Amino acid sequence: MSGMSPSQIRFLALVRREVSRFMKIKRQTLGAPLLETFLYISVFGAALGARIDKLQGVDYVVFIVPGLIMMAWATNAFANNSSSILQQKMERAIDDQLSSPASPAQLMMAFALGGFIRGAVVAAITTGVALLLIDLPVEHVLVLIPALALVGMFFAQLGVFIGVRAEQFDDVAVAQTFLLQPLIFLGGVFYSAELLPEPWSTITHFNPVYYMIDLVRYGFLGTSETNVAASLAILTAIVGALTLLNLHRFRVGTHLRS
Amino acid sequence: MVFAPDPAEDGPPPTGPADVPALQATDVAKRYPTGVEALRGVSLRIEAGGFLGLLGPNGAGKSTLISCITGLARPTAGSIEVFGHDALGHDPEARIAVGLAPQDINLDWFLTVEETLDFHGGYFGMPKRERRARTEELLEAFSLTDKRDQRTRTLSGGMKRRVVLARALMHRPRLLILDEPTAGVDVELRLELWHAVQQINAEGTAILLTTHYLEEAEQLCDRIAFIDGGRIVGEGTSAELAAAHGVETLEDAYLSLVGRHELSRQGGILGAATAAGLDPEELRRARAAGARDEAADGTGR
Numbered sequence: 001m002s003g004m005s006p007s008q009i010r011f012l013a014l015v016r017r018e019v020s021r022f023m024k025i026k027r028q029t030l031g032a033p034l035l036e037t038f039l040y041i042s043v044f045g046a047a048l049g050a051r052i053d054k055l056q057g058v059d060y061v062v063f064i065v066p067g068l069i070m071m072a073w074a075t076n077a078f079a080n081n082s083s084s085i086l087q088q089k090m091e092r093a094i095d096d097q098l099s100s101p102a103s104p105a106q107l108m109m110a111f112a113l114g115g116f117i118r119g120a121v122v123a124a125i126t127t128g129v130a131l132l133l134i135d136l137p138v139e140h141v142l143v144l145i146p147a148l149a150l151v152g153m154f155f156a157q158l159g160v161f162i163g164v165r166a167e168q169f170d171d172v173a174v175a176q177t178f179l180l181q182p183l184i185f186l187g188g189v190f191y192s193a194e195l196l197p198e199p200w201s202t203i204t205h206f207n208p209v210y211y212m213i214d215l216v217r218y219g220f221l222g223t224s225e226t227n228v229a230a231s232l233a234i235l236t237a238i239v240g241a242l243t244l245l246n247l248h249r250f251r252v253g254t255h256l257r258s
Numbered sequence: 259m260v261f262a263p264d265p266a267e268d269g270p271p272p273t274g275p276a277d278v279p280a281l282q283a284t285d286v287a288k289r290y291p292t293g294v295e296a297l298r299g300v301s302l303r304i305e306a307g308g309f310l311g312l313l314g315p316n317g318a319g320k321s322t323l324i325s326c327i328t329g330l331a332r333p334t335a336g337s338i339e340v341f342g343h344d345a346l347g348h349d350p351e352a353r354i355a356v357g358l359a360p361q362d363i364n365l366d367w368f369l370t371v372e373e374t375l376d377f378h379g380g381y382f383g384m385p386k387r388e389r390r391a392r393t394e395e396l397l398e399a400f401s402l403t404d405k406r407d408q409r410t411r412t413l414s415g416g417m418k419r420r421v422v423l424a425r426a427l428m429h430r431p432r433l434l435i436l437d438e439p440t441a442g443v444d445v446e447l448r449l450e451l452w453h454a455v456q457q458i459n460a461e462g463t464a465i466l467l468t469t470h471y472l473e474e475a476e477q478l479c480d481r482i483a484f485i486d487g488g489r490i491v492g493e494g495t496s497a498e499l500a501a502a503h504g505v506e507t508l509e510d511a512y513l514s515l516v517g518r519h520e521l522s523r524q525g526g527i528l529g530a531a532t533a534a535g536l537d538p539e540e541l542r543r544a545r546a547a548g549a550r551d552e553a554a555d556g557t558g559r
Binding site: 005006007009017020024025088091092093098104258 | 290322325328329330331332348350351353354356358360362364365366367368369373377378379380381382383384385425
């Protein structure tokens with residue numbers, strides 16, 4: 001006899017389906033990001049890092065690792081959800097979920113959590129690899145955990161948004177290549193915005209990912225270029241707004257129901 | 259009782275008086291953003307345990323109506339109730355009561371046959387133990403047991419069709435919707451599916467079947483509705499429909515309703531005469547005389 005209500009069983013099944021999908025292709029979904037992180041740390045840390053001065057009081061390789069962990073969570077959360085939803089839309093397999101008694105909120109959150117969990121797993125593996133290779137401090141765990149969770153949920157919800165809207169894989173690839181990657185790379189994963197000449201330093205402050213990276217870096221290294229409390233508050237508000245927008249789209253059925 | 263709804267296992271059944279129909283669609287209209295009016299005031303009723311065949315040409319509105327019933331499309335007007343529950347809102351009881359086997363195979367490529375059934379049961383709130391038992395029943399009933407660990411994308415077309423039907427039955431729906439279930443399947447599988455569908459209906463599940471095969475509808479359904487241009491243009495038993503149009507077969511009644519009398523296998527004349535309000539024999543004689551005249555003056559082709 002299960003102790004769960006039908007509604008809980010439904011939600012769990014929806015989340016399990018999303019997790020099952022990325023676990024079935026784990027060489028691609030978990031293995032590739034692991035290799036990617038190893039290469040970043042090797043190239044930027046070992047090869048280039050030796051020729052770069054300390055940044056924010058730490059070795060260059062230590063400086064970039066928080067950004068790499070955040071990047072791993074963000075890109076995987078986004079890629080998982082956008083691809084999973086689009087693939088199911090193209091097969092019309094998503095009709096099985098859409099015609100079920102699951103509520104719009106359950107459907108939306110289950111899709112979001114699929115990518116969120118994949119991002120968390122990849123970020124955990126990335127952190128594990130980094131800990132094996134370098135001495136990585138964790139200065140403010142109470143900021144780090146909510147910061148990473150908020151960043152993960154932001155990109156998971158962004159993946160849901162793009163996946164629902166997309167009609168072909170090109171739409172997802174365009175968003176990933178021309179929106180996500182530039183925002184992340186220009187957000188300061190590999191450098192400090194304070195080192196940039198004007199106007200680039202100022203322009204960087206308009207990039208929301210800059211604040212996300214800075215939050216995560218603060219959690220690990222204890223140093224920050226921005227107001228931590230304000231960044232957390234604004235990030236929470238943005239995640240809330242994006243979640244509500246996605247919920248509205250699932251309720252109305254835009255791009256999901258004809 | 260492999261196919262029958264089993265409220266005892268699923269918890270309390272959806273409530274409602276015994277005479278509540280399985281499906282009551284009233285004045286359902288659907289206009290797509292492109293301006294296409296797929297449904298223009300469709301009203302349809304299926305009694306609990308009934309078996310209705312919905313026939314119509316391509317683009318008549320059959321699949322759109324099914325999408326509206328299952329929540330996959332939003333009607334622009336009208337109401338749809340499934341066992342008395344509003345199917346247009348997010349009433350879980352309306353969803354739980356319906357099982358859908360769509361026209362196009364829409365199986366999840368990433369899942370095995372067993373997972374397909376198990377996840378579907380989960381989406382419908384079935385506890386694990388019940389899902390496991392039901393999966394075994396359906397794998398056995400549809401001869402899928404030895405394919406249980408196979409990914410759905412690697413199955414043959416016929417096997418995929420079986421999985422789609424098994425999935426639709428997984429949560430023991432009280433209204434089963436079959437959208438052209440035998441399109442493109444071989445004779446053997448078609449007969450197997452007919453047998454299964456008859457058994458499902460005999461065990462108390464109401465069925466809405468769309469098909470292009472008139473003999474399929476005649477063989478299986480209690481009642482038949484014709485849909486054309488987004489409207490229900492005729493409804494009754496096969497005999498009633500034929501009689502109402504002064505023809506002998508369901509096929510001719512169908513052709514008459516969709517305005518294609520000339521395609522009648524009864525000679526075309528019968529349908530044409532009926533449509534024109536003429537005596538078929540008189541028209542046949544007139545055509546024969548015309549053909550002789552054409553042959554005589556050399557204009558016959």
